[in-house]
Amino acid sequence: MDLFEYQGKQYFAKFGIPVSAGDVAHTVDEAIAIAERVGYPVVVKAQVQVGGRGKAGGIKLANDKSEVSTHASNILGMDIKGHVVKRVWVECASDIAEEYYASFTLDRAAKKHLLMLSAQGGVDIEEVAAKDPSAIVKLHVNPVVGLDGATAKRAAADARIPAKALDGVADILVKLYDCFVKGDCDLAEINPLILKPTGEVHALDAKVSLDGNALFRHPEWEAFRATEELDDRERLAREKDLQYIGLDGSVGIIANGAGLAMSTLDVVNQVGGTAANFLDIGGGANAELMTAALEVINSDTKVRSIFINIFGGITRGDEVAKGIVEAMRRVELRAPIVIRLDGTNADEGRSILAEAGIPASKLISKPTMLEAARAAVDIAKGKVG
Amino acid sequence: MAIFVNENTKVIVQGLTGGQGKFHGLRNRAYGTKVVGGVTPGKGGQDVEGIPVFDSVADAVKATGADASFVAVPPKAAPAAILEAAAAGVGFVVCITEGIPAQDEARVYATLKRDFPRTRLLGPNCPGIISPGRCNIGITAGEIAHKPTQGGKNVGIVSRSGTLTYQALFELKQQGIGVTTCVGIGGDPVPGTSFVDCLAEFQNDPETSAILMIGEIGGSAEEEAAEFITSTVTKPMSAYIAGVTAPAGKKMGHAGAIVSGGKGTAQGKMDALRAAGVKVGANPTEAGQLMAQIIASLG
Numbered sequence: 145m146d147l148f149e150y151q152g153k154q155y156f157a158k159f160g161i162p163v164s165a166g167d168v169a170h171t172v173d174e175a176i177a178i179a180e181r182v183g184y185p186v187v188v189k190a191q192v193q194v195g196g197r198g199k200a201g202g203i204k205l206a207n208d209k210s211e212v213s214t215h216a217s218n219i220l221g222m223d224i225k226g227h228v229v230k231r232v233w234v235e236c237a238s239d240i241a242e243e244y245y246a247s248f249t250l251d252r253a254a255k256k257h258l259l260m261l262s263a264q265g266g267v268d269i270e271e272v273a274a275k276d277p278s279a280i281v282k283l284h285v286n287p288v289v290g291l292d293g294a295t296a297k298r299a300a301a302d303a304r305i306p307a308k309a310l311d312g313v314a315d316i317l318v319k320l321y322d323c324f325v326k327g328d329c330d331l332a333e334i335n336p337l338i339l340k341p342t343g344e345v346h347a348l349d350a351k352v353s354l355d356g357n358a359l360f361r362h363p364e365w366e367a368f369r370a371t372e373e374l375d376d377r378e379r380l381a382r383e384k385d386l387q388y389i390g391l392d393g394s395v396g397i398i399a400n401g402a403g404l405a406m407s408t409l410d411v412v413n414q415v416g417g418t419a420a421n422f423l424d425i426g427g428g429a430n431a432e433l434m435t436a437a438l439e440v441i442n443s444d445t446k447v448r449s450i451f452i453n454i455f456g457g458i459t460r461g462d463e464v465a466k467g468i469v470e471a472m473r474r475v476e477l478r479a480p481i482v483i484r485l486d487g488t489n490a491d492e493g494r495s496i497l498a499e500a501g502i503p504a505s506k507l508i509s510k511p512t513m514l515e516a517a518r519a520a521v522d523i524a525k526g527k528v529g
Numbered sequence: 530m531a532i533f534v535n536e537n538t539k540v541i542v543q544g545l546t547g548g549q550g551k552f553h554g555l556r557n558r559a560y561g562t563k564v565v566g567g568v569t570p571g572k573g574g575q576d577v578e579g580i581p582v583f584d585s586v587a588d589a590v591k592a593t594g595a596d597a598s599f600v601a602v603p604p605k606a607a608p609a610a611i612l613e614a615a616a617a618g619v620g621f622v623v624c625i626t627e628g629i630p631a632q633d634e635a636r637v638y639a640t641l642k643r644d645f646p647r648t649r650l651l652g653p654n655c656p657g658i659i660s661p662g663r664c665n666i667g668i669t670a671g672e673i674a675h676k677p678t679q680g681g682k683n684v685g686i687v688s689r690s691g692t693l694t695y696q697a698l699f700e701l702k703q704q705g706i707g708v709t710t711c712v713g714i715g716g717d718p719v720p721g722t723s724f725v726d727c728l729a730e731f732q733n734d735p736e737t738s739a740i741l742m743i744g745e746i747g748g749s750a751e752e753e754a755a756e757f758i759t760s761t762v763t764k765p766m767s768a769y770i771a772g773v774t775a776p777a778g779k780k781m782g783h784a785g786a787i788v789s790g791g792k793g794t795a796q797g798k799m800d801a802l803r804a805a806g807v808k809v810g811a812n813p814t815e816a817g818q819l820m821a822q823i824i825a826s827l828g
Binding site for chain 1: 542569604605627628629630631632635636638639640641646670673686689690691692693694695696701716717718719745748749750753769770772773776779780781782783784785786790811812813814
């Protein structure tokens with residue numbers, strides 16, 4: 145789950161990382177009220193989860209009330225690379241002496257935490273990495289050891305951060321690491337991390353991505369989930385607790401297991417079709433879950449056929465079959481189902497489907513993934529039979 | 530021979546009294562696996578269809594001599610359950626639990642490395658391991674796995690995805706090809722056992738003649754495998770990588786399956802494997818057919 149800048153800054157602040165005084169505004173009046181409270185000059189920043197806000201005119205300095213009003217009204221509602229700005233962050237403008245970069249991620253290859261630190265901040269770190277890899281210090285942190293101030297300070301010195309900023313940077317690195325670990329982040333990034341002329345070090349931006357698996361121990365994340373940008377199909381799927389990603393094609397996909405679902409998309413593509421979605425009903429799919437999955441697919445008006453691809457492990461074929469029969473009783477499906485069922489209790493599942501008396505125009509069973517994909521794509525393209 | 534497990538492996542199920550633990554623990558036993566005990570704190574002394582339940586892994590190991598554990602507990606409890614098994618001296622721990630936070634996985638992995646280097650963790654979020662006809666730990670439907678043929682050419686399977694693991698077993702069964710061991714390493718960011726670990730074991734297993742590998746988008750495990758194949762693996766291989774059509778920046782169900790910053794694409798992984806001499810199929814069926822050709826060419 146990716147956070148907006150303002151949420152990232154609020155998250156940072158909880159771990160003691162210094163950020164500029166500011167708040168989020170949904171209207172011009174709110175923006176003015178915040179500016180009056182924190183004091184001029186302020187920066188008005190578009191809150192979108194896409195890069196290049198500044199170039200698009202989504203970040204503006206305002207010296208007084210009328211400038212805040214002008215900028216906030218221009219930025220709110222602005223379209224930045226397909227993202228419509230619904231909120232702005234208004235914060236106290238900072239004087240900047242120097243700009244650095246700092247981030248923590250999990251290095252999957254090393255199976256350790258990875259600090260990336262550079263004295264060249266404020267620009268795209270990928271560009272720095274391409275132009276001058278030696279400008280980025282990479283330090284692995286063992287999760288059972290953690291990061292102490294002395295190690296952080298050495299890393300900062302290695303990154304050629306000047307002496308006057310070392311203590312401030314090291315202090316923030318330790319706090320950012322704490323935020324990354326205890327805050328269950330996939331990514332905690334500050335770019336730029338700034339040195340002010342007065343000598344303080346401070347996070348001027350915040351890029352935070354949270355690990356959805358840790359939601360159970362972070363009830364406060366519910367507020368972040370509420371602002372996630374989902375389309376209607378994705379919102380319905382979330383309500384039903386389904387792993388769903390909306391796509392643009394015409395073959396609705398339901399599969400059990402992420403790998404099989406991905407593979408189903410690939411196979412549909414290979415036989416000339418396009419998938420309308422990714423939907424993994426996961427392990428332990430039952431009648432309730434299958435009904436929910438079909439309801440979500442059915443809400444997508446582009447869907448012309450529904451390909452259910454089940455290979456049973458935890459998922460039991462009889463439960464899947466019961467779910468399909470039940471769902472077809474509850475919902476008038478807009479498109480026919482092509483099903484391929486194998487694995488645990490597949491025979492029982494196939495007999496449940498056969499005995500349910502569903503007409504062949506609504507439910508077609510195919511023995512293999514490829515044949516089922518071809519049938520689903522043919523129906524989606526209007527080539528029935 | 531098989532890798533990691535064999536017909537003598539004695540298994541306890543952590544969470545045997547829970548829904549998943551009971552269902553799959555009993556199925557594993559019905560398959561012929563030596564399921565010798567279960568662990569549920571507070572339920573020691575009970576039994577599940579004749580399988581004794583213990584309060585702790587240490588008690589279970591002491592009473593049964595178990596050398597493997599099947600962890601089937603929810604995400605909140607799984608990290609502690611894995612470490613409890615390791616602390617009790619269990620050498621092979623299979624964790625099927627889906628939804629463990631990545632920070633917990635990284636901590637468990639590092640703790641095992643530091644404190645319990647002799648314990649191998651398989652998973653989490655994996656289907657488990659099956660050596661057809663000998664041992665099945667996890668959630669694989671045993672009947673879809675073809676037993677290795679005596680004196681014939683048999684295949685080892687390693688996969689990041691659960692259902693694609695079954696798909697692979699199924700494809701080989703359709704082709705009449707025996708399987709020595711099928712290992713599902715799981716789709717999470719920090720798996721306890723990697724492709725490379727499994728490839729090294731298969732390379733050294735005299736019963737395994739060829740290896741089928743199933744990967745997916747995200748991370749660099751397939752690229753690392755390709756390097757290892759180039760340097761060390763002499764047995765012929767086929768592979769399939771899921772997620773060619775996956776959009777960038779979206780987690781495709783698995784916590785680990787994401788293309789980000791142009792890295793971890795299916796195409797990059799397929800290219801790396803092809804360069805290492807692996808025959809790469811465009812779908813699981815094709816990977817199975819390629820394996821059938823490999824086996825036929827081995828005579």
